[in-house]
Amino acid sequence: MSSRDQILGRVRRALADVRDGEEKDAHDTAVPRDYLREHGDRTTEQTVDLLAENLADYRALVHRCAGEELPELLMRLLAARGARTVLVPPGLPPAWLAAADATRVHDRAASTPRELDEVHSVVTGCAVAVAETGTIVLDGGPDQGRRRITLVPDHHICVVRVPDQVVSSVPQALERLDPARPLTWISGPSATSDIELDRVEGVHGPRTLEVVLVSGV
Amino acid sequence: MPAFPTAAREAVGNKTLRANLRHATHTIRDKRARAVAELDDWDQLREAGKRIKDETLRHLDRHLIQLEESVTAAGGTVHWAADADEANRIVTALVKATGETEVVKVKSMATQEIGLNEALEAEGIHAYETDLAELIVQLGKDRPSHILVPAIHRNRGEIREIFAREMSEWGRPAPDGLTDTPAELAEAARLHLREKFLRAKVGVSGANFMVAETGTMVVVESEGNGRMCLTLPETLISVVGIEKIVPTWRDLEVFLQTLPRSSTAERMNPYTSMWTGPSQEDGPSTFHLVLLDNGRTDTLADEVGRQALRCIRCSACLNVCPVYERAGGHAYGSVYPGPIGAILSPQLRGTQSEIDASLPYASSLCGACYEVCPVAIDIPEVLVHLRERVVQGGEVTRHGTRVTLRPAKGHAAERAAMRAAGWAFGRPGALRAGQRLASGTRRFHPRTLPGPGRAWSATRDLPKVPAEPFRDWWRRTNGGRAEKGDKK
Numbered sequence: 001m002s003s004r005d006q007i008l009g010r011v012r013r014a015l016a017d018v019r020d021g022e023e024k025d026a027h028d029t030a031v032p033r034d035y036l037r038e039h040g041d042r043t044t045e046q047t048v049d050l051l052a053e054n055l056a057d058y059r060a061l062v063h064r065c066a067g068e069e070l071p072e073l074l075m076r077l078l079a080a081r082g083a084r085t086v087l088v089p090p091g092l093p094p095a096w097l098a099a100a101d102a103t104r105v106h107d108r109a110a111s112t113p114r115e116l117d118e119v120h121s122v123v124t125g126c127a128v129a130v131a132e133t134g135t136i137v138l139d140g141g142p143d144q145g146r147r148r149i150t151l152v153p154d155h156h157i158c159v160v161r162v163p164d165q166v167v168s169s170v171p172q173a174l175e176r177l178d179p180a181r182p183l184t185w186i187s188g189p190s191a192t193s194d195i196e197l198d199r200v201e202g203v204h205g206p207r208t209l210e211v212v213l214v215s216g217v
Numbered sequence: 218m219p220a221f222p223t224a225a226r227e228a229v230g231n232k233t234l235r236a237n238l239r240h241a242t243h244t245i246r247d248k249r250a251r252a253v254a255e256l257d258d259w260d261q262l263r264e265a266g267k268r269i270k271d272e273t274l275r276h277l278d279r280h281l282i283q284l285e286e287s288v289t290a291a292g293g294t295v296h297w298a299a300d301a302d303e304a305n306r307i308v309t310a311l312v313k314a315t316g317e318t319e320v321v322k323v324k325s326m327a328t329q330e331i332g333l334n335e336a337l338e339a340e341g342i343h344a345y346e347t348d349l350a351e352l353i354v355q356l357g358k359d360r361p362s363h364i365l366v367p368a369i370h371r372n373r374g375e376i377r378e379i380f381a382r383e384m385s386e387w388g389r390p391a392p393d394g395l396t397d398t399p400a401e402l403a404e405a406a407r408l409h410l411r412e413k414f415l416r417a418k419v420g421v422s423g424a425n426f427m428v429a430e431t432g433t434m435v436v437v438e439s440e441g442n443g444r445m446c447l448t449l450p451e452t453l454i455s456v457v458g459i460e461k462i463v464p465t466w467r468d469l470e471v472f473l474q475t476l477p478r479s480s481t482a483e484r485m486n487p488y489t490s491m492w493t494g495p496s497q498e499d500g501p502s503t504f505h506l507v508l509l510d511n512g513r514t515d516t517l518a519d520e521v522g523r524q525a526l527r528c529i530r531c532s533a534c535l536n537v538c539p540v541y542e543r544a545g546g547h548a549y550g551s552v553y554p555g556p557i558g559a560i561l562s563p564q565l566r567g568t569q570s571e572i573d574a575s576l577p578y579a580s581s582l583c584g585a586c587y588e589v590c591p592v593a594i595d596i597p598e599v600l601v602h603l604r605e606r607v608v609q610g611g612e613v614t615r616h617g618t619r620v621t622l623r624p625a626k627g628h629a630a631e632r633a634a635m636r637a638a639g640w641a642f643g644r645p646g647a648l649r650a651g652q653r654l655a656s657g658t659r660r661f662h663p664r665t666l667p668g669p670g671r672a673w674s675a676t677r678d679l680p681k682v683p684a685e686p687f688r689d690w691w692r693r694t695n696g697g698r699a700e701k702g703d704k705k
């Protein structure tokens with residue numbers, strides 16, 4: 001007997017107390033969903049403020065600007081870090097980096113992790129941002145690129161279009177996401193509390209996370 | 218492995234360990250209460266989490282088959298492992314097939330449970346732990362003592378010592394003049410491990426959740442080592458207990474709210490990775506899922522004990538447990554320490570060994586673990602149930618077959634204690650009255666129990682009886698919410 005059959009057989013015998021006829025949709029009916037879809041009552045503007053607040057609480061650096069100011073702001077943020085090279089996802093709107101001095105590096109399938117490790121910064125968009133938890137979610141869309149480009153460089157700038165890409169809560173975020181895509185949820189920069197529970201930012205992921213909340217694009 | 222009372226007595230005598238532990242558990246515990254209080258619907262989320270898991274367990278066969286189908290449809294390969302040996306054989310063969318001799322690992326309880334690192338090592342494959350705490354444990358040739366912060370028993374001085382001494386054995390040495398500041402220690406780990414991430418071809422992980430309907434795997438972490446192991450290698454092998462299934466994508470909305478707040482007391486952990494099958498462009502191009510039984514179906518067969526399989530390994534119960542706080546994780550002799558370990562290990566492994574027979578007694582039955590558990594596992598209920606099994610024997614399932622256990626020897630004192638507990642638990646009113654009485658007279662409590670209880674209490678510091686019974690405190694403060702303001 002294969003282990004598969006053996007395990008499934010054990011499961012069925014173990015569940016002898018469960019009525020055979022129990023409906024197939026038991027899960028849908030038996031789980032109470034009376035928890036909240038979002039916490040609190042906020043205007044759109046307040047939701048964006050909450051996002052900014054919670055991001056900052058987790059030590060992300062938060063900036064806000066209008067669409068036309070974005071190239072200038074990104075240029076300054078990269079310059080402030082001394083970034084000479086910047087990774088660019090294939091579908092990042094070219095205008096965003098129009099003013100930046102850093103040399104563009106395009107992620108190619110052939111580029112090795114070691115090559116990525118040489119790049120200073122990365123600029124991406126996002127799929128959705130969650131205000132209540134201070135989270136940005138990447139789904140590998142054209143303006144976000146492969147998972148590795150936001151992982152290996154030490155400095156990540158993520159542009160969130162507000163208010164369109166902002167939701168209040170985790171349930172609302174899941175509704176918007178496609179499980180078939182590789183998803184990365186990011187709440188603040190990489191951190192550890194493993195040494196006497198002292199929080200240290202930046203172990204393996206980018207040590208600096210900057211989030212730009214841009215309106216009117 | 219010594220039984221819990223012996224191991225605990227040694228641990229209790231270790232002052233550094235107790236201080237490290239006390240500091241850590243109290244810090245997390247207070248933070249957790251604040252993070253939980255932020256959500257008005259905590260009780261509803263907890264109930265939903267409990268019911269999702271219960272319903273899943275009640276139809277586990279169906280969900281497992283669905284999961285297999287969706288993972289396969291997404292391009293992954295599913296393997297089934299009835300026990301630890303089989304899981305180790307499968308993983309070893311998969312790694313060998315890649316021609317590689319080293320793997321990078323994301324912290325995973327399941328692979329610890331089966332002793333995967335040792336099994337790989339025996340076949341000439343080096344497994345590198347990449348979670349900072351696991352790295353500390355691995356370099357220190359030590360064992361983890363906490364689910365979430367496995368090196369919680371080590372302070373910064375000890376960690377510096379371990380890094381300076383051991384890192385060069387395994388790869389990039391610690392920088393000269395390494396001090397014991399957490400930032401420098403974390404930087405040393407970053408440099409040491411980066412070299413391994415960038416060349417790794419095979420990653421090994423567990424998963425916090427597997428979604429049956431979509432075939433999605435979810436790993437929740439903080440440091441980014443998980444992202445590294447799940448992204449850069451060409452082959453990814455995930456070893457996951459069969460109880461980690463949630464049926465639908467939507468179910469994640471409950472656990473992604475309750476898990477981070479219960480474990481690290483954060484609104485959300487820094488990184489969560491979700492992937493559905495392999496990917497040609499983004500992440501590993503080969504994905505294997507090893508579904509692990511190893512005692513889980515035996516646990517499922519016990520109608521009272523089954524609820525332990527709801528556990529999402531948040532570790533909140535460890536941080537509130539007065540026994541864990543004093544004894545430390547090693548005393549439990551298992552990868553699952555604390556209250557959850559006391560009910561899970563004797564079920565996964567059976568109660569035959571001395572250590573497993575003693576674990577259901579590693580508790581004061583104060584109930585704090587149940588109150589914090591985000592999936593409402595009634596740990597005291599299962600403890601009492603398992604004590605009964607130890608002292609009276611009875612029908613259980615071992616390796617899939619029904620067997621009758623004989624009563625354990627050498628538990629006469631426990632048997633007496635058991636009868637008293639059984640009586641009180643059958644009568645909630647009496648239990649409450651008893652607790653209040655105990656609170657009122659606590660100044661007069663002896664350090665050891667008189668009469669037949671002495672053998673039992675000689676190996677335990679009797680837990681201090683709280684000034685106010687927990688249930689009363691809970692009712693008075695509405696679960697701590699009313700007191701929120703005056704806690705820092």
Ligand code: SF4
Nearest residue numbers: 528529531532534590
């Ligand atoms: S038993 Fe409950 S509190 Fe303890 S680790 Fe599991 S889920 Fe968390």
